[in-house]
Amino acid sequence: SQQGEEDPQALSIQEGENATMNCSYKTSINNLQWYRQNSGRGLVHLILIRSNEREKHSGRLRVTLDTSKKSSSLLITASRAADTASYFCATDLLSGGGADGLTFGKGTHLIIQP
Amino acid sequence: NAGVTQTPKFQVLKTGQSMTLQCAQDMNHNSMYWYRQDPGMGLRLIYYSASEGTTDKGEVPNGYNVSRLNKREFSLRLESAAPSQTSVYFCASSEARAGGEQYFGPGTRLTVT
Numbered sequence: 001s002q003q004g005e006e007d008p009q010a011l012s013i014q015e016g017e018n019a020t021m022n023c024s025y026k027t028s029i030n031n032l033q034w035y036r037q038n039s040g041r042g043l044v045h046l047i048l049i050r051s052n053e054r055e056k057h058s059g060r061l062r063v064t065l066d067t068s069k070k071s072s073s074l075l076i077t078a079s080r081a082a083d084t085a086s087y088f089c090a091t092d093l094l095s096g097g098g099a100d101g102l103t104f105g106k107g108t109h110l111i112i113q114p
Numbered sequence: 115n116a117g118v119t120q121t122p123k124f125q126v127l128k129t130g131q132s133m134t135l136q137c138a139q140d141m142n143h144n145s146m147y148w149y150r151q152d153p154g155m156g157l158r159l160i161y162y163s164a165s166e167g168t169t170d171k172g173e174v175p176n177g178y179n180v181s182r183l184n185k186r187e188f189s190l191r192l193e194s195a196a197p198s199q200t201s202v203y204f205c206a207s208s209e210a211r212a213g214g215e216q217y218f219g220p221g222t223r224l225t226v227t
Contacts, residue, residue: 042218
């Protein structure tokens with residue numbers, strides 16, 4: 001079952017604008033991660049935020065986590081053409097749920113228009 | 115330092131044929147994973163191996179078997195391929211057993227006709 005769900009499914013913005021995508025999940029977590037996938041490639045880890053953290057920054061990325069709402073957001077500032085990719089949130093289950101590994105959402109496809 | 119490598123990159127099988135997808139990592143990670151990615155579905159965990167010598171089922175294990183050959187290598191076998199197994203398969207590895215950053219291979223695109 002899908003633990004995380006990203007919103008929107010697709011987003012198209014102009015280069016230089018900020019891009020925000022959201023993730024909602026269903027059960028308690030230890031941490032939440034964001035990954036990027038360029039077309040036809042494997043996933044690349046962007047950032048991890050722990051359940052006791054509310055905000056984290058890495059370069060042009062800002063991630064927030066609201067455990068009371070079971071949601072997270074990823075903000076990419078000053079977007080570039082190279083940011084065009086699909087972005088996925090991934091969670092691990094606090095209880096383990098009988099399986100390790102991560103549970104991924106369906107992703108947000110981001111297109112940066114030059 | 116190649117990271118996570120997968121072979122083959124592409125494969126076409128007929129229904130009922132078998133094949134093994136190979137994965138290797140050179141980062142000395144304990145945990146390894148197999149996922150499949152279908153259009154519009156995100157990634158789903160097939161099997162994982164928390165350490166050398168152990169394997170466990172994930173969300174969608176039916177129709178697959180795995181072998182953790184050694185710390186570096188984790189293979190995925192389809193004994194009798196079905197069209198429903200048409201997908202892109204990703205191998206990943208991580209240091210931590212659960213919840214840590216994972217490093218992904220480039221994927222194997224499998225088509226079953």
